[in-house]
Amino acid sequence: xxxxxxxxxxxxxxxxxxxxxxxxxxxxxxxxxxxxxxxxxxxxxxxxxxxxxxxxxxxxxxxxxxxxxxxxxxxxxxxxxxxxxxxxxxxxxxxxxxxxxxxxxxxxxxxxxxxxxxxxxxxxxxxxxxxxxxxxxxxxxxxxxxxxxxxxxxxxxxxxxxxxxxxxxxxxxxxxxxxxxxxxxxxxxxxxxxxxxxxxxxxxxxxxxxxxxxxxxxxxxxxxxxxxxxxxxxxxxxxxxxxxxxxxxxxxxxxxxxxxxxxxxxxxxxxxxxxxxxxxxxxxxxxxxxxxxxxxxxxxxxxxxxxxxxxxxxxxxxxxxxxxxxxxxxxxxxxxxxxxxxxxxxxxxxx
Amino acid sequence: xxxxxxxxxxxxxxxxxxxxxxxxxxxxxxxxxxxxxxxxxxxxxxxxxxxxxxxxxxxxxxxxxxxxxxxxxxxxxxxxxxxxxxxxxxxxxxxxxxxxxxxxxxxxxxxxxxxxxxxxxxxxxxxxxxxxxxxxxxxxxxxxxxxxxxxxxxxxxxxxxxxxxxxxxxxxxxxxxxxxxxxxxxxxxxxxxxxxxxxxxxxxxxxxxxxxxxxxxxxxxxxxxxxxxxxxxxxxxxxxxxxxxxxxxxxxxxxxxxxxxxxxxxxxxxxxxxxxxxxxxxxxxxxxxxxxxxxxxxxxxxxxxxxxxxxxxxxxxxxxxxxxxxxxxxxxxxxxxxxxxxxxxxx
Numbered sequence: 001x002x003x004x005x006x007x008x009x010x011x012x013x014x015x016x017x018x019x020x021x022x023x024x025x026x027x028x029x030x031x032x033x034x035x036x037x038x039x040x041x042x043x044x045x046x047x048x049x050x051x052x053x054x055x056x057x058x059x060x061x062x063x064x065x066x067x068x069x070x071x072x073x074x075x076x077x078x079x080x081x082x083x084x085x086x087x088x089x090x091x092x093x094x095x096x097x098x099x100x101x102x103x104x105x106x107x108x109x110x111x112x113x114x115x116x117x118x119x120x121x122x123x124x125x126x127x128x129x130x131x132x133x134x135x136x137x138x139x140x141x142x143x144x145x146x147x148x149x150x151x152x153x154x155x156x157x158x159x160x161x162x163x164x165x166x167x168x169x170x171x172x173x174x175x176x177x178x179x180x181x182x183x184x185x186x187x188x189x190x191x192x193x194x195x196x197x198x199x200x201x202x203x204x205x206x207x208x209x210x211x212x213x214x215x216x217x218x219x220x221x222x223x224x225x226x227x228x229x230x231x232x233x234x235x236x237x238x239x240x241x242x243x244x245x246x247x248x249x250x251x252x253x254x255x256x257x258x259x260x261x262x263x264x265x266x267x268x269x270x271x272x273x274x275x276x277x278x279x280x281x282x283x284x285x286x287x288x289x290x291x292x293x294x295x296x297x298x299x300x301x302x303x304x305x306x307x308x309x310x311x312x313x314x315x316x317x318x319x320x321x322x323x324x325x326x327x328x329x330x331x332x333x334x335x336x337x338x339x340x341x342x343x344x345x346x347x348x349x350x351x
Numbered sequence: 352x353x354x355x356x357x358x359x360x361x362x363x364x365x366x367x368x369x370x371x372x373x374x375x376x377x378x379x380x381x382x383x384x385x386x387x388x389x390x391x392x393x394x395x396x397x398x399x400x401x402x403x404x405x406x407x408x409x410x411x412x413x414x415x416x417x418x419x420x421x422x423x424x425x426x427x428x429x430x431x432x433x434x435x436x437x438x439x440x441x442x443x444x445x446x447x448x449x450x451x452x453x454x455x456x457x458x459x460x461x462x463x464x465x466x467x468x469x470x471x472x473x474x475x476x477x478x479x480x481x482x483x484x485x486x487x488x489x490x491x492x493x494x495x496x497x498x499x500x501x502x503x504x505x506x507x508x509x510x511x512x513x514x515x516x517x518x519x520x521x522x523x524x525x526x527x528x529x530x531x532x533x534x535x536x537x538x539x540x541x542x543x544x545x546x547x548x549x550x551x552x553x554x555x556x557x558x559x560x561x562x563x564x565x566x567x568x569x570x571x572x573x574x575x576x577x578x579x580x581x582x583x584x585x586x587x588x589x590x591x592x593x594x595x596x597x598x599x600x601x602x603x604x605x606x607x608x609x610x611x612x613x614x615x616x617x618x619x620x621x622x623x624x625x626x627x628x629x630x631x632x633x634x635x636x637x638x639x640x641x642x643x644x645x646x647x648x649x650x651x652x653x654x655x656x657x658x659x660x661x662x663x664x665x666x667x668x669x670x671x672x673x674x675x676x677x678x679x680x681x682x683x684x685x686x687x688x689x690x691x692x693x694x695x696x697x698x
Contacts, residue, residue, distance in 0.1 A: 063551040174639040204409040205578055205622045209635030212624075231552060238624035238633070261626055275556035276626060279584035279608050293521050293554060
């Protein structure tokens, strides 16, 4: 089966707030370094903007420490952002629900974590793990209704026979099965958005695809929007409609996934792609052209964070972070090589 | 020990040369209350001088256990129940503790998965390298320090970092330091167990390039263990695929990649989404590996295999289906036992 997302001719520009379930605008997060007199801060997120279209999968890729997980945690309201806005269905939720997220927001926006070995309570059965959200959010009433719902959920994520799985303990399941349980638990409350933080990184290669396919099916059948966080750009190409690249707390490029990989515009995206093992080409023994690692995020200097490693660095790169330049309807970049525009960082995917 | 430097064939490895190390019918069990776990169950392969042998498989397939058995660093409840590991004519499994101390690091060294955990946090990397040298060779301190500086330069760390503590180095530099320690005695074989798994992809690429360059310059052999088949195809001369404690396929890396024979290898290949070409729906391999306390009687992959047929209830032979390409699967006549042939005839 071959799916070509470029089909469909001219891109229809998505209507703001109606086609986007979530919009993130200029999100900033600073963590104090610690120490009473120490005024320094870790700039974990700087001016991060992107949008999550309804029933689409948007990937965030980048190295560890680039701010991917911090972004997801801010959206789940597990940490409070220092600045910026999060619009959920057009509502400014940081302003409307300043102290903590409402029950309905927590219901609609669910998170799935990386480690399926640490995210399930080992002392309770799978049934218990999935019943809890059903009871707390009053999604099913009465024993038999709850029982039925648990089994339907397990069936949805491909754990059959569901009755047998429900009575097992986490240690009796493989990593892939546990991650499916984590998805079933998140699904229990009928979420509209799922924030999946490296959901397959800890799984064996042969079962990763199964979990990725599950995400795609939930998108198509249940209309769930996914934020898929990964360091594996090939898996982003496989399931994500749109892929955004983060570097050192900043969003540097975003596009329709295949376009991003076929025509990367930002030098960091190019570096990332050149580092992916490629069995077809074989390993080149020349040492990589770009050396060095992600810079310190403690009070970073102005300018583009990639400048110290960038092979195309120019004087203006040290001075200011460029604005968003739109390369076409579904591709944007923040890099002085491509000018310094004032565009919107959304991929405007073809509908 | 001297490494035979014979002329290489086109694949870069002297195919006809005597192997550097030969592992024969190795069996390792982990004793558990439920009964022995047959983690490695009859593994046979060799590594030639100057060759990179890749060993791939999923977690729990026994690949790291094989590595630890070669160095005899398995801890109870693991026991080696059968087999031979022949190095330079000697069986490592028969060696006394004194012989083992001589053998380890001088003949075979190891790079472990997590560089963060394998370096001592309260010792400078210079001290850790000289430690490794002086544990095996009598060498005055100043000379050992010179050698340590040289080793750091070889792996791409500035010699000035010799007095750094591990926490002052990035993840990639720590992994380089670990490689420097493994190189300390210039061993003819290095075992690398997932040396880049904890690293980001850009750093991984740099380390892989360094490993590849060192191998060319110094001529040692590598047993490279990973679950990432695409990485392995890049660096290996030959690849062995392990499943549930056994090697199911072994071939030249390129041939294995282009024409895999075993359905499990095929499944692994179709588990990696490609970066180019049309988007094709992949299936991975449904199911999970068998319980190695009670492994199935026949082929261990049969329960997950899309091409399962009658003879798969009996164990296939690990046989040469094509020149230099061994596989354990009843799809290939070479692997069929008389019992299997009968099962096919009956249908």
